[in-house]
Amino acid sequence: MSKQKKCEIKHLHLSFSDLCGGNCLYCPEVRATSNKGDRIMREETFNRILNYVLQSSIKDTLKTITISENGNCFLNKNIINYLRTIRQKLPEVKTIAYINPQGSQRYQEDITKENLLDDIWVNIDTLDKEYNKFLSKIDYLFAFESLEKLVDLRKKYQSNFKIHVLTLTLKKYLDICKKRTGDYPLRLKNNSQFNPKLIKDDYRKVKRKIKPLLSKGDSINRSFIYLWAEYQNIKTPRLNYNCPMLNAFDENIFINPDGKLYLCCYDSNYNLSYGNIKEKSIGELIFSQKRKELIELLKNREYLKIGFPCQYVQLCQREKPTLRAKIISRMKRYSWGKFVVNKLKREI
Numbered sequence: 001m002s003k004q005k006k007c008e009i010k011h012l013h014l015s016f017s018d019l020c021g022g023n024c025l026y027c028p029e030v031r032a033t034s035n036k037g038d039r040i041m042r043e044e045t046f047n048r049i050l051n052y053v054l055q056s057s058i059k060d061t062l063k064t065i066t067i068s069e070n071g072n073c074f075l076n077k078n079i080i081n082y083l084r085t086i087r088q089k090l091p092e093v094k095t096i097a098y099i100n101p102q103g104s105q106r107y108q109e110d111i112t113k114e115n116l117l118d119d120i121w122v123n124i125d126t127l128d129k130e131y132n133k134f135l136s137k138i139d140y141l142f143a144f145e146s147l148e149k150l151v152d153l154r155k156k157y158q159s160n161f162k163i164h165v166l167t168l169t170l171k172k173y174l175d176i177c178k179k180r181t182g183d184y185p186l187r188l189k190n191n192s193q194f195n196p197k198l199i200k201d202d203y204r205k206v207k208r209k210i211k212p213l214l215s216k217g218d219s220i221n222r223s224f225i226y227l228w229a230e231y232q233n234i235k236t237p238r239l240n241y242n243c244p245m246l247n248a249f250d251e252n253i254f255i256n257p258d259g260k261l262y263l264c265c266y267d268s269n270y271n272l273s274y275g276n277i278k279e280k281s282i283g284e285l286i287f288s289q290k291r292k293e294l295i296e297l298l299k300n301r302e303y304l305k306i307g308f309p310c311q312y313v314q315l316c317q318r319e320k321p322t323l324r325a326k327i328i329s330r331m332k333r334y335s336w337g338k339f340v341v342n343k344l345k346r347e348i
Contacts, residue, residue: 018071037258074103083116101146112153168223171201181233227315
């Protein structure tokens with residue numbers, strides 16, 4: 001391998017599949033339509049990525065591999081073999097997956113028995129049948145039962161992976177969407193059954209049901225809300241924001257199923273691609289002129305020159321913390337504050 005500048009990549013994000021049948025309210029309907037190649041990552045592509053990592057300086061800096069970018073990784077029938085290879089070749093690297101219950105249940109036993117993942121993230125956004133109709137095609141009971149099965153298998157095989165549940169309630173999403181775009185979500189506008197006045201926030205209800213299943217080191221929290229599915233609600237883009245990913249570019253790379261490198265996890269359509277590993281090595285692409293130019297445009301807030309999706313940078317911003325969240329954050333700096341916060345959490 002030719003000598004080149006050392007990579008400081010700490011986080012590798014792979015899309016084993018960019019297909020998904022969840023059809024969630026908060027995910028873009030336009031997903032991966034610019035991908036004219038493989039929608040499921042082939043063994044050849046996976047091996048090319050892994051071999052480069054093992055032979056390059058990335059091996060020395062890599063901390064995590066996430067396998068579920070921009071789609072349902074469990075639609076890739078080779079997922080278990082890929083995970084086994086990662087475990088064997090990179091045992092010190094933390095492997096992370098965001099689990100969609102569609103397709104994942106058939107692999108849960110192998111993953112748990114062989115301890116193939118370190119962190120498993122699960123979305124359970126509601127336990128209400130009516131709210132679920134608006135949120136996703138994934139049945140809420142199926143999602144909950146999938147979580148229960150995962151917990152039981154972990155106990156059976158004494159696996160040590162952690163489970164992290166994320167909840168994005170319908171009420172919270174509606175409020176943030178209305179506040180920041182001036183309108184309700186695009187997918188609900190023409191839904192005659194949708195009445196925002198009847199919808200209540202059910203996060204505490206979800207938390208009370210799920211928390212008894214979790215063990216030490218597990219977690220359940222509200223999801224951060226990014227409105228990347230709502231760009232058509234924006235009549236006049238506001239460009240006076242920094243790209244929230246600016247500080248992450250030096251440590252993260254994203255690779256789609258066809259081997260295309262792209263800049264950002266919010267880029268569901270790969271508009272910010274800067275090359276394919278079928279044509280050049282990962283190292284050449286990381287230090288390519290195209291990537292440098294994209295990052296420079298983002299630093300200078302020249303979003304209109306980049307176009308979609310960056311022209312809607314206002315939708316990528318995290319919600320500002322509430323006064324309550326700020327107080328809790330300050331309290332947790334002290335031992336007495338941690339005690340009080342944890343006690344209140346147990347009582348919720």
